[in-house]
Amino acid sequence: MRYYFDSRSGSCRRVSAVAKHLGIDVEWVSVDLLAQESHTPEMLKLNPNGKLPVLVDGDLVLWEAAAIMIYLCDKAGDTTLWPEGEARHHVTKWMFWAAEHFRQSAPVYFEENFVTKLTGAAPDTTRVAYAEAELRRFAAILDAHLAENQFAAGDAPTLADFDLAAPLSQMPRSFVPYDDYPNIMDWYLRLGAAIPAWAETGAELDRRLNQLV
Structure with missing residues (x-):
């Protein structure tokens, strides 16, 4: 899994905390939001909104921190941060x-x-x-x-x-x-x-x- 983030972002913080807490092995790719690096052609192909975070897992591309957090919990089989029932x-x-x-x-x-x-x-x-x-x-x-x-x-x-x-x-x-x-x-x-x-x-x-x- 490749994870595009900027550690200065509160939205990225949400995903980063989940990944670290669950010990999920991801490739951390730092992107500078203030330098508009999220608007490069490569990044806009991944997220046309030009925003972070973005997670790529094989053919799956996810934006939106909440969606990525849920995916990581499902991937790890976690039912503490993402309980059942x-x-x-x-x-x-x-x-x-x-x-x-x-x-x-x-x-x-x-x-x-x-x-x-x-x-x-x-x-x-x-x-x-x-x-x-x-x-x-x-x-x-x-x-x-x-x-x-x-x-x-x-x-x-x-x-x-x-x-x-x-x-x-x-x-x-x-x-x-x-x-x-x-x-x-x-x-x-x-x-x-x-x-x-x-x-x-x-x-x-x-x-x-x-x-x-």
Whole structure:
């Protein structure tokens, strides 16, 4: 399997953490998103969206982090991150909720509060204000859920937690106010303690992004 990734990406972090946690043997191919390397003709043949991550396993080409994470779990026969039966439906519920709602605001903060510093552009405060309203709407729901649950879909981490935690990866640079939600912050620390690969990929993401500034 060949895995195309950028360790500075929160989406790639999700897949990288799964691969490391499950001990899956992949060929790691680093692609520089900021240098537009995901838009080369070779990469666009694999993913016409020009985005990462991408996984190639024989004739199978997969994009989208959630799809790749599920595939890796199936490939490894893992039923901890990707449980069976009714538990799986709770995992997928939170994974879709993360994609549709919870993760929508974080990229706006990252682009307007971090990328603008690299490019010299002025932040779009109207865009940030809208993102904050959406963030607070959905962060309150997750925070209330985590007040009564150790992890998103039960007492142990699953792919749902990776999907939900990914936007917090950029918090030191994007200044998303997740720290206004103590249950979310406590859960994020629990995830890193329970899954060393999550903490490891977070440290590498921070190291590489800090090099930019």
